[in-house]
Amino acid sequence: MRSPSSLTATGITAFAAFAGVTVVHLVAQLVDPDSLVTDATQWLLMPLLALGLAASTEPRRDRLVKLILLALAFSWLGDAAPDLFDGDAAFLVLIGFFLCAQITYIAAFLPYRDRSVLHTKRWVLALYAVAVVVLVAVCAPGAGALAVAVVIYGLCIATMAVLATGVSRAVAWGAVVFVISDSLIALNAFVDGFSLPATGFWIMITYICAQALITGGVLSRSGTAHDSGDRAGSADRTADAG
Template identity: 55%
Template sequence: MIPRRPLARALLAVFPVLVAAHLAVQLLGAESWARPTQVLLMPALALAVLAAAERPRRRPVALLLVALFFSWLGDALPAPAGGDTAFLLMVGGFLAAQLVYAFAFWPYRRRSALFHRRWLLAPYLGAVAALVWLCAPHAGGLLLPVLAYGLVLGLMAVLATGVGAWAAAGGALFLASDSLIALRAFVPGFALPQDGFWVMAGYCAAQACIALGVLQRANGRPAEHSLPR
């Protein structure tokens, strides 16, 4: 998985360095540095994917890069906006990313919890249902986009279980991270100490795990820990 070329190794090292820097900014509360470091994360991960992907690059890798682009839009577009507009821009970018991820994972659906060990659907369905139940009374005019995003996010996380263990972990982490954002935005009185740190830690780990899972599949390595047939 780790390429031998020095340039490729250097590109792979950029993402974890930027993640560490951004998480440090979150812990220190240096708000003026939070957005500049955040918008660099997904381009750095995309470079790492390009460095690690074997050639010719297969369809899952192309879709992964598209999803990372939309994720970057979700990170970057809200910056000049404010209020509900910023929130909708963020949701729009990440909704597009989740749809692309779901499309990329769809060919592996028969290995996923949709068809095997269906009892695993329970925690995903429960998490999405609980999130909607908690947030809906306070979402107001944002209810429909929040509901749509929650359903697509849950579908993506379930489909990720068919790709392999890394992608499944990434889907679950994405669900957890975005749930924290929704709870913070809509549930009165909800507050988690250093919530920005935990949201971004989960988000970065989710994207990295999904990328690793997709690369394993695309590079022809079996995902031994995907759900059995």
């Protein structure tokens, strides 16, 4: 994988475009959340981020980068596909594609689990667990028929966030911010009386920051950390085969 100092022209252009579209989208969220500009810029965000990552890595990309690109693709579908549906169907489509994204992130981060809080800081693991349990307990009663989906998604994003701590600090913080973004969605959808001014703006700014941190963290991994992660993954697969 190339280092951040050797980003290609295409990668730099894609990341710059991502930053520009982000600004336009966030302004649109504040001015008119239901406008075509708001929707169109949201549809562009993940493709631009994925293009930047793809263009900045070697043609023979490693397992981690390939899975992050797949997770970004599922995230893009989660951003765009719900616009084709209404009501609960739209929310189920959103949860479905983002559940696929979270499962893909879990698969990407799993080889680094030995360096995660699962093994290094159990008290931090407890904090993650408490936060997700409280969130699910608050949201599930108002979710109705979607309660099971909410619980499953909560377990998956918690697992993703825990495993992310083994990859890098940037990826770990990106996962935490992702949890915050999805928590805002759940609270807004299922908790009566929850009111946050410019909710869409806060959901999107945390979501965009989360994806950017995860992508940047993956891109900036040193060769040593990257290789050791691959060796861990290879060892796991060898053990499984045995």
